[in-house]
Amino acid sequence: MRTSQLLAPTLREEPAEAEVISHRLMLRAGMIRKTTSGVYTYLPLAQRVLFKIATIIREEMNRAGGQEVALPIIQPAELWQESGRWAVYGDELFRLQDRHDRDFCLGPTHEEIITDLVRGEVHSYKQLPQLLYQIQNKYRDERRPRFGLMRAREFIMKDLYSFDRDAAGLETSYRKMYEAYTRVFQRCGLKFRAVEADPGAIGGNASHEFMVLAGSGEAVIVYCNECGYAANVEKAEARPELSQEDLEPCDLELVSTPGVRTVEDGTAFFGITPKEIIKTLFYEAEYETGRELVAVVIRGDRSINEVKLLNRLGCLRVEMASEARIKEATGANPGFVGPIGLQGIRILADAEIPLMVQGVVGANQDNYHYRGVNPGRDFPLDDVADLRIVEAGEPCPKCGHPLAESYGIEVGHIFKLGTKYSSAMNAYYLDDKGQKQLMVMGCYGIGVSRTMAAAIEQNYDANGIKWPVAIAPFQVIVVPVSYQDDQQRQVAEMLYEQLLNLGVEVILDDRLERAGVKFKDADLIGYPYRITIGPKALKEGQVEISCRFTDQCSHVKVEEAAEWVANQIHQQLHS
RNA sequence: CGGGGCGUAGCUCAGUUUGGCUAGAGCGCUUGCUUGGGGUGCAAGAGGCCGGGUGUUCAAGUCACCUCGCUCCGACCA
Incomplete structure (x- = not known):
């Protein structure tokens, strides 16, 4: 790709609509544009990042035995009435009617649809477990969309649903997903923590949230550095503290x-x-x-x-x-x-x-x-x-060590649903004795578009985004200080070709812009590596390779540069 | 859902208080020259249903009413 062709309209000025850092930077970097409140258009750079996150998720879901499906976004009211959620879900459900006045909704999640599918097609214990997932747009008519992609009305989610024979099977599926999620966020290059969570409205009796750690996070989590206990404050347990142990009762x-x-x-x-x-x-x-x-x-x-x-x-x-x-x-x-x-x-x-x-x-x-x-x-x-909110410094409920506190952005959530939906919607199978049994379900979500935003909330500086290599829109940008200079252009084109041949995702800045403009854009968009080709280093037969993340700059011989960068990237991706 | 704010050029905003000529600036865009290692400098241009509607008036970006959209705060500690 060449920047002269790339549709990434960067903005010099702060867009007025943006509030949180990820929103501002994505607008300024030309990644997204708002279409209407809580609904965004993804431009090529954002689409590339989303694709990469989705690819990592796909690979890990498949590795864990998941099968990808595509489910309808438009869903009939009947299924939601059957599960009982048509009445319960409230105003957040985007509802619509067709020309015959039949009720539908835009799916905020897909328990009903998937349960309907499985109950119709899976009848034997021999077919279980089933792990089915989809990566699609989902809809919630948020009472107040805000924070850009963090709380949008249209967003991209991966949801996997597990169907097991019994609680033990669910336990296994749940653990698989816990591990898969850990791998997903590790591979994305994010600092995160899995915490115990309240299962909330989705129901069920156990759940973990995966939190990307960032100061701007909406969720407060407490954790213990000693024993590893970590929980959302909504869920975190507390040891009662003695406060008046020296006092005797007295008269009222x-x-x-x-x-x-x-x-x-x-x-x-x-x-x-x-x-x-x-x-x-x-x-x-x-x-x-x-x-x-x-x-x-x-x-x-x-x-x-x-x-x-x-x-x-x-x-x-x-x-x-x-x-x-x-x-x-x-x-x-x-x-x-x-x-x-x-x-x-x-x-x-x-x-x-x-x-x-x-x-x-x-x-x-x-x-x-x-x-x-x-x-x-x-x-x-x-x-x-126990009815109170736990605070930092209180003793860990498991080991007594003082708890630490931090802010997180919820990017993943895994639930044990049990038989909530299978019983409401009659999802049975026949066991090895020919007995009808309820399927035992779990559901496991990852906010794909939110993960992109969370990655920025965690990794940015005054100049712009700092993408982890694994989810960067391009891994390297090649910047000739002056594209008009014959020698610089030739070296730039050569390195560009070499990197392409090495399988590196590279973009060449071939615009007739001043160096400063190109540097600013590169920093703003946040390419992990920049190869700068300028007259100074070129005299020594070298180019400069700088890392957006560490801010380090290395001088490397022209003929070794492509290989050098490719190695760096390889190391980053497999560390 | 309650309360505020804002809708004027692609973007950021003046102008509205106190109605008055052809509606402005910076950035961006186009062209030319210039410059060429951190958003160069100069010049010339293009670009506006002033969110929409109704009304008041000789006259509305400006006043009134309605409407649509966007946005922020709140919807919890006695």
């Missing part, structure tokens, strides 16, 4: 506390630390059958993990209760509410609460608090669970 006391609304106010007023305050939060829990107001008590310095709360309650949704609702239930304004004397309201306590002996709570009466509150004595502790 009603205290006038005018204007003391927040934990901060409370610590100042009582001269105590947030650890000694018991926060009471009211949630509206939504079940299929109705709503319930619950009170959740937690230490003043902790935060509630709503995912844990939702799982504990077994409800569909939780939401902070409105001020009006709280007042109606307690008679007091938020800030003066507490667990003592609540009538007919379920009280959930975080696991740290029973360890407290003298707490401060609101008295359910404006401008009054109780102190000396003894959980269990002064309010019931019938429902105790």
